[in-house]
Amino acid sequence: MSDRHTMFEIGKKIKALRQQRGWSQSDIAELLNISVPAFSKIESDITDLNISRLKQIADVFNVPIVDLISDQANPSQTLLDELQESKNTIAAQALKISHLQEYIITLYEQLHKHTQDVISS
Missing domain, CATH: 1.10.260.40 (lambda repressor-like DNA-binding domains)
Incomplete structure (x- = not known):
């Protein structure tokens, strides 16, 4: 231009x-x-x-x-839309991280229980 x-x-x-x-x-x-x-x-x-x-x-x-x-016709709105999209992506990733943390805790608890069962046997 x-x-x-x-x-x-x-x-x-x-x-x-x-x-x-x-x-x-x-x-x-x-x-x-x-x-x-x-x-x-x-x-x-x-x-x-x-x-x-x-x-x-x-x-x-x-x-x-x-x-x-x-x-752009409305750059401020475009920037706000991009910011909202980024916030949504971050929220989705935070939810995935939370689920992974819960899964790791569950695996740790299962491993700990299994280890205790082996020791008790």
Whole structure:
């Protein structure tokens, strides 16, 4: 993906967030303390954004920066889904470990009983 394509996607995402909230370019420009034309250039991919400005914009929309720069439609949800999947895998493995521990204890008890029977004989 080229830098221009990435910047265009960021501008589109910013515009979509603004429109979802029913805010004007003027509203956002005021919150960012920049002019309306400067904000319009951000949405239109005329201005390259630095991390500091991305952080400001993310804060205005109350979203993580990754939501603005990711190629995914909803990266935060994707990350949450992956985290939940990992938690489920860990829980399943913990259950397997618990069953194995119980099995080892049972084998140990059987071995101990067998050893006691042999000694008693």
